[in-house]
Amino acid sequence: MRTRTRALVIGFAAAALAAPVVTAPAQAASPPPRTGFETTNGARWTTQPEEQDFLSAVDRDSSRVTMSAIGTTAQGRPLQLLQIGTHRTSTTMLLICSQHGDEPSGREACLTTVRDLAYAKDKKTLDFLARTTVLVVPTANPDGRAANTRTNSHGVDINRDHIALKTAEARAMAAVIRDHKPEIIYDLHEYGATSPYYDKDLLALWPRNLNTDNRVHAEARTLSESYVRPGAQDAGFSSGIYGIWTDPVTGEPLKQVAGDGQERILRNTAGVKHSVGLLVETRVDPLTPAEKKDPALNNRRRVGTQLSALTGALTFADERRAGIKRATAQARLTGFADRGPVYLGGADNDPAEPTEIIQDPPCGYHLSSSQYADVEDELALHGVVSHPRAEGAYVPLRQSQRDLAALLLDERAAYHLTTGRPDTTC
Structure with a gap:
């Protein structure tokens, strides 16, 4: 020290x-x-x-x-x-x-x-x-x-x-x-x-x-x-x-x-x-x-x-x-270009297990209308960008809060708000 x-x-x-x-x-x-x-x-x-x-x-x-x-x-x-x-x-x-x-x-x-x-x-x-x-x-x-x-x-x-x-x-x-x-x-x-x-x-x-x-x-x-x-x-x-x-x-x-x-x-x-x-x-x-x-x-x-x-x-x-x-x-700009993994567990003194890593994260997550109604306020409070659509919303991972978006919407995350449908078309 x-x-x-x-x-x-x-x-x-x-x-x-x-x-x-x-x-x-x-x-x-x-x-x-x-x-x-x-x-x-x-x-x-x-x-x-x-x-x-x-x-x-x-x-x-x-x-x-x-x-x-x-x-x-x-x-x-x-x-x-x-x-x-x-x-x-x-x-x-x-x-x-x-x-x-x-x-x-x-x-x-x-x-x-x-x-x-x-x-x-x-x-x-x-x-x-x-x-x-x-x-x-x-x-x-x-x-x-x-x-x-x-x-x-x-x-x-x-x-x-x-x-x-x-x-x-x-x-x-x-x-x-x-x-x-x-x-x-x-x-x-x-x-x-x-x-x-x-x-x-x-x-x-x-x-x-x-x-x-x-x-x-x-x-x-x-x-x-x-x-x-x-x-x-x-x-x-x-x-x-x-x-x-x-x-x-x-x-x-x-x-x-x-x-x-x-x-x-x-x-x-x-x-x-x-x-x-x-x-x-x-x-x-x-x-x-x-x-x-x-x-x-x-x-x-x-x-x-x-x-x-x-x-x-x-x-x-x-x-x-x-x-x-x-x-x-x-750090706030990295999410716009980052294609690296998102970690669902582990710590800086405890390496994540393979099951705790999203090695190839999707482009984003699709939410149904009911899902979006349930979590829209929380996404906004977190500063996570979402795009409302005719049937729900789309949350891209290309944004400043990339990792947080995945932690909120991926079904494998321990404290996710809802289970978004992964978009893998990127």
Whole structure:
């Protein structure tokens, strides 16, 4: 693992995890707001009303922030998107916070990051925002957050719904990805440790799905191994690769317990959709007797770990923007000419079996009228091009989302939406 070439140019609340020192810009009408987590020094998490007041204040006070509704949950709670940036920029980074409602530390890190970017006056941060648009979904699972559950109000794990798009939450995120085409998708989670094999402060993992373009895959690994993990380590936190148990003495991998190549998981969906995706997981469990006695200590460590890793991710976006842009742009064009295989299984560390490979993909898929009526909305949300016809529709594979189209419509794909009729006339 190489070290980063220079320190992050942007300052965050991670510096103290207490009252952040932020100077309001000229347009600000009031002092920068603070979260409920900050005002209680980590004794409790920010409540939903506090979050709304906080975000409304940021949106009102900062001309570089735009807040919009991107959907509504089954229980009527808003799904919101914050867009931070002052110009049309070269790089877009999307933060998805707390897809699992009982994993709050990522949400807290996202909220303070929104505030710090919104109110910053220093030249380095302003230069960063002139080149980078930061999109933030601060609470990706509001109903689960209210119930303190992993799933949404229908009992669905949203992070297993990024292909089928049955939930309002996943549909909203798919539309954001389609409309903004972020070069980077950063997904914040938490996990329970299994000591001594699986107990780092921070774990990270890139897209393992084999349909991820090699250039995008390389950038995602660089994001993890050269920026996010070193960012955490620079702040004094331990780190590892998500899903891999390691020997506590030698550090050698022992077995894989999670982190496969399923296309329906956001970090893999991101790769298939040609974005540099990364999953980050911070440890929930108390580390010391003091943390067991005082939950606020544990809570501050959890959020501090998220913030240090996010600092590394933003540094990555700033330092490697040319390479990121080149890799994602080339990947998005490849589908128009690619005639290579489509992978239905396997991962970057688990070669696909012959039965998991479409070696000679068809030209496209024909859908009947009833099939198209069932999946038209999902295809559109995914940004998959389809051509309506008198009797249904035709979905060509010569398009940017070539591999995704096959994963959605081929009967051999594990999570296909419907079984299209292959067109082999090309």
